[in-house]
Amino acid sequence: MLEIRNLTKSFGANIAVDAVSVAVAKPMMIGIIGRSGAGKSTLLRMMNRLTDASSGEILFEGRDVTRLKGAEKRGWQAQCAMIFQQFNLVPRMDVVSNVLHGTLNRRSTLATMFSLFPEADIHRAIDILDRLGIAEHAPKRAEALSGGQQQRVAIARALMQDPKIILADEPIASLDPMNAQVVMQSLRRIHEEDGRTVIANLHTLDTARRYCDRVIGMLHGRVVFDGTPEQLTTGTARDIYGADDSFSEAATSTEIETLDAAAARERAAVGV
Known part of the structure; x- marks a missing residue:
């Protein structure tokens, strides 16, 4: 359903994404991992057409x-x-x-200016918020919500578009571990229940392993790994991140259990 062929993006002499090719034959949840500057965000922005590709193709159906x-x-x-x-x-x-702003692409300029939303869209927006567990916050200002709640509002806005693909650019990078898990669980449910493809840039290996069907690793703008979560070993992760033997997965973890275990090991090492 989705095929990326030799997709490249250059900014002057700098190649941010270098001849990336990826094929997605059926709806799945895909995690893209890699160090900062690997080209993950640029790749998603080209897929959404927020950024134009220098060369290559993105074929959908x-x-x-x-x-x-x-x-x-x-x-x-x-x-x-x-x-x-x-x-x-x-x-x-x-x-x-x-949330209703997710419908702006199909509404008239006049309706947009005066925030004139059909009653059916309002009911649908509340139903989506209810599905994500935050319907009681519908009348509140967005700024009154926690970071995790705000991200679920952003997910609800995306669902209002009724998309076939959802791209998430570091959706949990600014969240605490508990909220990060809630957001990732929400994205996983959307994939499983709706049959939508979800592609998320992630900065932690445990998150990619736990929630994704497939993991793509990027380094210096190129795909250096494309496989299952089970194939994402610590050694493979070192290659993706260009790290040495001192690389520690716990240092990048968002899983509470992993963080607690790492803290316990540190306390034991200093005799506390």
Whole structure:
């Protein structure tokens, strides 16, 4: 359903994404891992058409989306929703209105200016919030919610677009371990229950192993690993991150159990 062919993005002499090729034959949850600057975010931005590719193709159901313009491009961006690390909500706007902004691509300019939303869309937005466990916060300002709750609002906004693909760029990077797990569980349920493809840039190995069906590792703009979570060994992770034997998975963990175990080992090492 999705095929990326030799996708490349250059910024002057710097090649951010270097001839990446990935094929996704069926809906699945995919994690992309790699060190900062590996090209993960640029890859997702090209898929969503927030950034134009320098060369290569992105084929979805046989159509090259890199060539789309105008209304067709906006239509693709509705099918391929994007979730960001910093939520990108309107802080002083109530939660349900933030969610309803997911319908802006199919509404008139006048309706958008005056926030005129159909009653059916309002009910659907509340149903989505309820599904994500935050319906009681619908009338509150977005800025009144915790980071984890705000990210779930951002997920709800993406679902309002009824997308076939959800791209999540470091969706849990700014969250504490408990909220990170809630957000990842929400994305996993969306994949399993709706049959949507979810592609998430992640900064922790345990998260990729726990929630993803497939893991892609990037280094210096190229894909250096593409396999199952079981194949993502510590040795393989060192290669993906360009690290030496001192590399520790616990240092990048968001799993509470892993963090507790690492803390216990540190206390034991100093005799506390």
